[in-house]
Amino acid sequence: MTKRELEQQRLANANKFIRKIGDCGRRFFHHEGRYAELSLDGRGRVWFTDEYSGRRIYTHRDGRWQGFTHGGTLKILVEVFRDHIKKGRQLHHLYFDPDRFRGFGTHPWGYPDGELILLKHAGLTLGIVAPAPGEDAS
Template sequence: MIAPKPAWASAMLDSDRFAFNVGVSSAPSKVRLTLVHVRREIQVSLDVAGAGTEEDLAACKADLCEQMAHRLIEVNHTEHGIGHFARLLRCEYANRLIQVISSYGRCLFYSKKNDQVAYLSYDHRVYLHDEGTGQRIEVRAGCPWPGFSHNGTIRDLVEQLRNYVMRAQRLDPVYIGIDKLHGPGNVWGYPDDQIRLCRQAAMRLPVLGAESSERAA
């Protein structure tokens, strides 16, 4: 179970946040495709054969859009709208948080048996692809989640990730290894050094908001 690549091309080329141009290349018999994020003024270019087919052009556009997505993610660019591209980008960040959580402590969201990490996908709705059962679960509050491998605490976290993808509501950092109300430790059961590293890595992603006074205190 490997997370498929997002359909960046359809999301970007249909968005007014991007400008796509075909121009002259310095290379012989080639044209230069350019994609610009209008607000950030981030630009990527690709030189392609000038006599290619429509299928070739579509493939080149897909490559160009994937380059743009990687460039935006490198600089932690965030989108706060509810358009298709904005939600795809936030879903990518949410999956990076899942990867972080699966890399420390008890490795939540990772199945050793299946050698798989859970991931989210967005197709007008948010779905969790469970690492243990392989089930594709629509993330909806108040509904059964058949095939979900975790408890209510992790379900709450996944619902928060869904809200981030759909509405750009950043997560409170307290959700990353919730501290026990009584006694030391956290409800995930991560050792102290591992939960500290996990939180540090998570805070480098734009998924999380400001630290709440509950933990800061």
């Protein structure tokens, strides 16, 4: 597979994962039937289309993103998706682990434990979440 084909495959998987996030819990990345979406331009740069504002946002810029209607935690997640698309980097296997934040209350997203586990499984299946040492991704 060429680099561009790998990026396209990872892009498709990241968009599937965004839809999964939008279908669970507090439905981040979803608004009135619309989902946020990532895209690649002709030069291979990653863009994010915000589901609420409809704005197309360049993800390689530091600082505040004009038109991005989510907070810093989800901005960082979009940056992780960008790095996954471009470089194949994966989310840490504990990111969606409900027990990880027990001493601090709940997961920062406020998603129910069962839905965090569903998201972790979807992320593993799509290759976005790294398996834990000794864990199978499927």
